[in-house]
Amino acid sequence: xxxxxxxGALGCGLAVVLxxxxxxxxxxxxxxxxxxxxxxxxxxxFYHSLGLLVIxxxxxxxxxxxxxxxxxxxxxxxxxxxxxxxxxxxLFKWGFLGPVTPLGGLSFxxxxxxxxxxxxxxxxxVSSS
Numbered sequence: 001x002x003x004x005x006x007x008g009a010l011g012c013g014l015a016v017v018l019x020x021x022x023x024x025x026x027x028x029x030x031x032x033x034x035x036x037x038x039x040x041x042x043x044x045x046f047y048h049s050l051g052l053l054v055i056x057x058x059x060x061x062x063x064x065x066x067x068x069x070x071x072x073x074x075x076x077x078x079x080x081x082x083x084x085x086x087x088x089x090x091l092f093k094w095g096f097l098g099p100v101t102p103l104g105g106l107s108f109x110x111x112x113x114x115x116x117x118x119x120x121x122x123x124x125x126v127s128s129s
Contacts, residue, residue, distance in 0.1 A: 001065065004072045005056035011049030011079060018042045018087075026091075034090040041086030048075045048108060055115065063125035067118035074111035078104045 019042045022035055030038070055072040059065040082104025085097035 001056055001059045001069060001072065003056075004052045004059070007076065008049045008052030008054075008056055011045055011052060015042050015046035015049060018045070030090060037086050038090040041083035041090070044086075044108070045079050045083040048079050048111075051075050051111070051115070058119075061124040062118075062122050064122060065118070067114045067122070071111040071114035071118065074107045074114065078107035078111060080104070081107060 019039070022038045022042060026035060026038065052072055052075050055068050055075070059068050062068065081100050085100040085104060088094040088097045089101075
């Protein structure tokens with residue numbers, strides 16, 4: 001699914017931009033704890049954007065990719081909920097986002113579980129030769 005490749009690449013690029021912003025633009029304005037929170041959001045966004053790239057590439061090798069599709073959607077939800085809530089907490093002190101962060105974490109966990117389930121149950125439709 002090409003949109004996972006596009007979103008994965010864009011997510012990785014945005015993570016680099018946000019990481020540089022945290023390292024250079026936010027140090028004078030945020031506490032060390034807020035910088036660490038922001039950086040955690042960037043790290044998880046980067047990891048799961050890479051996961052989207054893996055999912056997008058993997059769908060090229062499977063005729064049935066329902067579980068990969070669901071995993072990718074969960075990664076996107078996780079990036080928005082987990083990383084997005086950490087960005088809001090650190091930049092704007094939006095405390096109401098605190099309970100949202102674990103929902104993003106659960107989305108990540110479920111996405112990895114579905115990816116593992118797919119690879120365990122499915123047979124590639126393209127030969128490896």
